[in-house]
Amino acid sequence: MTNFLSLADVTSIDDLIQSGLAAKANPFADQQLGKNKTIGLIFFNSSLRTRLSTQKAAQNLGMNVMMMNVGQDSWGLEMEEGVLMNGDKAEHVREAAAVMGRYCDIIGIRAFAELKDRDKDYREQVMHQFATYAKVPIVNLESATRHPLQSLADCITIEEAKLVTRPKVVLTWLPHFKPLPQAVANSFCEWMNARVQSGNVDFVVTHPKGYELAPEFVGDAPVIYDQSEAFAGADFIYGKNWSSYTQYGQVLTQDPSWAVTMDDLNLTNNGKFMHCLPVRRNLKVSDAVLDSPQSLVIEQAANREWSAQAVLKEILTNLG
Amino acid sequence: MTNFLSLADVTSIDDLIQSGLAAKANPFADQQLGKNKTIGLIFFNSSLRTRLSTQKAAQNLGMNVMMMNVGQDSWGLEMEEGVLMNGDKAEHVREAAAVMGRYCDIIGIRAFAELKDRDKDYREQVMHQFATYAKVPIVNLESATRHPLQSLADCITIEEAKLVTRPKVVLTWLPHFKPLPQAVANSFCEWMNARVQSGNVDFVVTHPKGYELAPEFVGDAPVIYDQSEAFAGADFIYGKNWSSYTQYGQVLTQDPSWAVTMDDLNLTNNGKFMHCLPVRRNLKVSDAVLDSPQSLVIEQAANREWSAQAVLKEILTNLG
Amino acid sequence: MTNFLSLADVTSIDDLIQSGLAAKANPFADQQLGKNKTIGLIFFNSSLRTRLSTQKAAQNLGMNVMMMNVGQDSWGLEMEEGVLMNGDKAEHVREAAAVMGRYCDIIGIRAFAELKDRDKDYREQVMHQFATYAKVPIVNLESATRHPLQSLADCITIEEAKLVTRPKVVLTWLPHFKPLPQAVANSFCEWMNARVQSGNVDFVVTHPKGYELAPEFVGDAPVIYDQSEAFAGADFIYGKNWSSYTQYGQVLTQDPSWAVTMDDLNLTNNGKFMHCLPVRRNLKVSDAVLDSPQSLVIEQAANREWSAQAVLKEILTNLG
Incomplete structure (x- = not known):
């Protein structure tokens, strides 16, 4: 390197x-x-x-x-x-x-x-x-x-916390009122797609329509527009807001139903919650999720x- | 600890x-x-x-x-x-x-x-x-x-500079046009009161009416509203401005007679002047005091x- | 020292x-x-x-x-x-x-x-x-x-790059729309004049009228108001903008003909270009000069x- x-x-x-x-x-x-x-x-x-x-x-x-x-x-x-x-x-x-x-x-x-x-x-x-x-x-x-240093920390965190050989990882869009870059989401897709290729994870992306990431990053990852459907059976939920790539830099929706709550997390396979931080509490993710034993955000940052x-x-x- | x-x-x-x-x-x-x-x-x-x-x-x-x-x-x-x-x-x-x-x-x-x-x-x-x-x-x-690191430095400074076993230490309020926190004064009271208990100092507080510090900090220290009376026989004058605790955060007076001058210092027992710095010259303390051999402010900061x-x-x- | x-x-x-x-x-x-x-x-x-x-x-x-x-x-x-x-x-x-x-x-x-x-x-x-x-x-x-650390780095750079025992060094004023200090130019004059005394360089200053530096800095250095004349036979061109000393702090001209281009550099003895950086490209010096092998600006900064x-x-x- x-x-x-x-x-x-x-x-x-x-x-x-x-x-x-x-x-x-x-x-x-x-x-x-x-x-x-x-x-x-x-x-x-x-x-x-x-x-x-x-x-x-x-x-x-x-x-x-x-x-x-x-x-x-x-x-x-x-x-x-x-x-x-x-x-x-x-x-x-x-x-x-x-x-x-x-x-x-x-x-x-x-x-x-x-x-x-x-x-x-x-x-x-x-x-x-x-x-x-x-x-x-x-x-x-x-x-x-x-943000490849983040993506590598994410890979380390998943490797440490996984309970199955090939966990299901879901990247979900979260609501936010400010336009944020796509960098973390892009990078996470890039690295997860490589981990799919090497047989280490399954990977799914979920977001509202209009928030499609650049094709070179999302690659062959399945994109599901229904968050609940995407969460089913997930071992890791990776939350992140990003602004629109197609309508570049715009906030198309702030739909609060995309924020991750314990109800959402309960749809998963006792899934762990990940986020690169900083995270706005109760806007993107509920206090209950971040303070639950299922949250990996501090370990992820430590990594x-x-x-x-x-x-x-x-x-x-x-x-x- | x-x-x-x-x-x-x-x-x-x-x-x-x-x-x-x-x-x-x-x-x-x-x-x-x-x-x-x-x-x-x-x-x-x-x-x-x-x-x-x-x-x-x-x-x-x-x-x-x-x-x-x-x-x-x-x-x-x-x-x-x-x-x-x-x-x-x-x-x-x-x-x-x-x-x-x-x-x-x-x-x-x-x-x-x-x-x-x-x-x-x-x-x-x-x-x-x-x-x-x-x-x-x-x-x-x-x-x-x-501000306990300051208070410990103050104790070190008094220990180094004292000429009598149990010096008289006076905390005096100084005038200022901006509302400043009570932190340094509170902390100094807290530590000095402990030094009184252990027999290391005598301690007196002086300030205009309305500038009473929180009871949990001032404790049993005598409060004297006449600065000259408080200064009599003092070995150490510790100057500091603070805003009002009772009318919280307010500047009740800027009375310049509370600033410390050589005339004031001459009321003491050849007392040393202390201040945590930064200090506004000629607003809170005169140049003559700060530049006199009786000033400990640099040694105090060094400590x-x-x-x-x-x-x-x-x-x-x-x-x- | x-x-x-x-x-x-x-x-x-x-x-x-x-x-x-x-x-x-x-x-x-x-x-x-x-x-x-x-x-x-x-x-x-x-x-x-x-x-x-x-x-x-x-x-x-x-x-x-x-x-x-x-x-x-x-x-x-x-x-x-x-x-x-x-x-x-x-x-x-x-x-x-x-x-x-x-x-x-x-x-x-x-x-x-x-x-x-x-x-x-x-x-x-x-x-x-x-x-x-x-x-x-x-x-x-x-x-x-x-700016004496700069001047010493300049002396090191000239020592490293000179091809003749006693190179001709020219300080030239460069145009700028903002008033800049005289510090770098003053210091360079001060150090170059000492290098003249010790027989290490010849030194000439060139600038538009009204940009005369303080007499205590320019010393006995010849001042030439025609940049082309000054550049003839130069081994080192040292560019810098400064505001007027006589009409203190003023921008008297922004005459772009004083910017250094390859045409100007070609008047020299295959001279090297020096500047303390930061430099505004194409305002003070052309891209071609800065990107040419004759530019020493990076080595000078490294020094x-x-x-x-x-x-x-x-x-x-x-x-x-």
């Missing part, structure tokens, strides 16, 4: 899961690996779990960490090529990425979708520009269309540390 | 003072204690001394430090239970605290009083929620009603490092 | 250049030097290179680093002496600097010119107050009138790490 931008950079999900679980069992075993190595964590957007878990994972590996909030600690960055820079952005990503690449051995970047221009968001401009200009490995800390550590360990190993 | 939320968590003030002074004499003696331990410092409000001194103390002990400004680095946090989260706060403290508790061995929290709802502030909701949900030791970096180090050392020791 | 505020604090530019190049060749050779030493990096303004390169250099030397954005992480700071502090600034630099000096072994400060009051800016109030009150070595991370490391190493050595 050089970069970790998407599943395409991963040789073996199973190896990463096992590496993550090994780190969880013995966090400081590889502390020499990161000695005198520096990761820069660059945030264009807010972060709690990603900020803390990636920093922690890097420190477990003996790395130094430098954090920067773009536009707050530093200047705003221009991403477009060939423009006359007479606006509010004082620096171009060509320089910023190249310079950071000279100070850092690895760079993590968080840059959300703007939800204005679908083609632009789906081109993943920021990740690709950093990968091009920084000339050091880039780790996706959630990009416009993907972000081990997902990051598995990825950083592999990148550090390849740095030589 | 598990948590360090208030004096109630302290077994022995004397032991903490001695531990702090030992750290001051030999800052790096316990550097193995914090190896591979991480403290998260979470700020809902601005900080200079607390931010730097607690970070420094943790590093002296060999710990890793992760800093986060809530609402700036991360999302805003909902503190109320059972609510429909359809406002501007994207995450609930139940999740945020539980997740941070998985990444951190100790969590420090700063969350000031809002000065709108007295019952709410005095319930110390934020500290208690973090203590409940994080499941790791919580250190109070100044809460709605207390924040040793107060934090004593507390973290005890918590780390108990972590096992 | 105690402080590093300006060239006046430097014993030998050559020694610092050699120390920087040695650090570049072997970054971790002096890792014991900074053990248990802490640098505080205090920012009144945005930063990318300075923030990251100084942090990295300190970590290379084994130091702990504490970062603080004034007015964002902490309170605003009052710089004026003797004032009644009834405005928006909650703390005076006398206390803030003195306290930071107790937590830090070295303090780095960034505080740009305000461009309102020339005398005030050129008095370098913030640097001098920190140097006076902090009582630990102060490193200038760009002040109102100077900020080694410039900071040379300075910190010397200060640490002198700390004893």
Whole structure:
């Protein structure tokens, strides 16, 4: 692995899961690996779990960490090529990425979708520009269309919590009043579809009509528009809101019946509830679900540390 | 000591003072204690001394430090239970605290009083929620009603600077145009009253009428409404502004005669001046006082490092 | 060296250049030097290179680093002496600097010119107050009138890239719509004039009329108002915008002909292009120049790490 931008950079999900679980069992075993190595964590957007878990994972590996909030600690960055820079952005990503690449051995970047221009968001401009200009490995800390560190943590969590060899996993849309990116849902589909291929899970997607995800992400996963039907027999319910992909960035419905309650969870095979957090309680999921023993959300967030550590360990190993 | 939320968590003030002074004499003696331990410092409000001194103390002990400004680095946090989260706060403290508790061995929290709802502030909701949900030791970096790391630094400072066995300590209200929390004054009363009990100090409080502190904090301390009378024979003058507790959060007077000048200090027994900082010069205290050899404010702030180090050392020791 | 505020604090530019190049060749050779030493990096303004390169250099030397954005992480700071502090600034630099000096072994400060009051800016109030009150070595991370860590990195870069013993270096003004400080240009003049004295370079300044720099900085350097004439035979073109010193803080022209293009660069002796970054592409310099092999801007920024490391190493050595 050089970069970790998407599943395409991963040789073996199973190896990463096992590496993550090994780190969880013995966090400081590889502390020499990161000695005198520096990761820069660059945030264009807010972060709690990603900020803390990636920093922690890097420190477990003996790395130094430098954090920067773009536009707050530093200047705003221009991403477009060939423009006359007479606006509010004082620096171009060509320089910023190249310079950071000279100070850092690895760079993590968080840059959300703007939800204005679908083609632009789906081109993943920021990740690709950093990968091009920084000339050091880039780790996706959630990009416009993907959140692979989350998806790997999700895989680790399912692996730990599954009670059957091939559990049924359901991704369900949840209601929200604000337009949110598709990144977590896209990425979860991408990774689950790979887990279907390797025989590890069955995977179903459910959402209201109009919330179809991009075909390249949803792939061959069955899409069921009736949430109750989808939940039947499920071992894992993975909740997430996203705005429309087809009517890009729009909130088409806030139908509260799509929020997950204990009644919904009771339709499953004593299924576990997962969510990447942050989650708005009682808007997307009821208190009762989140506070029940069936909720995995805290363990899932805790596994972000081990997902990051598995990825950083592999990148550090390849740095030589 | 598990948590360090208030004096109630302290077994022995004397032991903490001695531990702090030992750290001051030999800052790096316990550097193995914090190896591979991480403290998260979470700020809902601005900080200079607390931010730097607690970070420094943790590093002296060999710990890793992760800093986060809530609402700036991360999302805003909902503190109320059972609510429909359809406002501007994207995450609930139940999740945020539980997740941070998985990444951190100790969590420090700063969350000031809002000065709108007295019952709410005095319930110390934020500290208690973090203590409940994080499941790791919580250190109070100044809460709605207390600032115990400051009070311990104050005790260390008095111990270092006292010229008599049982000095007279006076807490005096200072004028200010903005409504400030009662936390530092409350906490100072709480700790001084304990020092009175153990025979270490005499303690008097002075302020204009209407600025009475909460009875549970002021305790049996004599309250004198005439500042000059209170200052007579004092060995330490501890200045602080606070807004009214009885007419909660209000500024009842800005009477400049309550500001401390050299004339006031000359009423004392060659008394030392203390203030937790930041202090507005010439509004609350004159330049002459702050720049005189009688001012202890810098040494007092310096002692924040040793107060934090004593507390973290005890918590780390108990972590096992 | 105690402080590093300006060239006046430097014993030998050559020694610092050699120390920087040695650090570049072997970054971790002096890792014991900074053990248990802490640098505080205090920012009144945005930063990318300075923030990251100084942090990295300190970590290379084994130091702990504490970062603080004034007015964002902490309170605003009052710089004026003797004032009644009834405005928006909650703390005076006398206390803030003195306290930071107790937590830090070295303090780095960034505080740009305000461009309102020339005398005030050129008095370098913030640097001098920190140097006076902090009582630990102060490193200038760009002040109102100077940016010496940049100038040292510039000297290192010229030393590395020069093809002749005594290259011709040209500082050229570049157009910009916003008023920018003179600090980088001043400092570059100050250091280049010293390099002229020691026989290392020839140095010429070119800018439109009205953009004359302060006499104490431009010194004996020839000033040529015709950019093409100045560029003839140049080995290094150093581009920078600054606002007027004589009509203080004003933008007198935005004449785009002063932007550097390949046509301009072709007037030189196959000259290299330098800029401290951030640079607005196509406003100040064309894409073609910045992306050409003649551009040194990334190497120059990379050398900020080694410039900071040379300075910190010397200060640490002198700390004893």
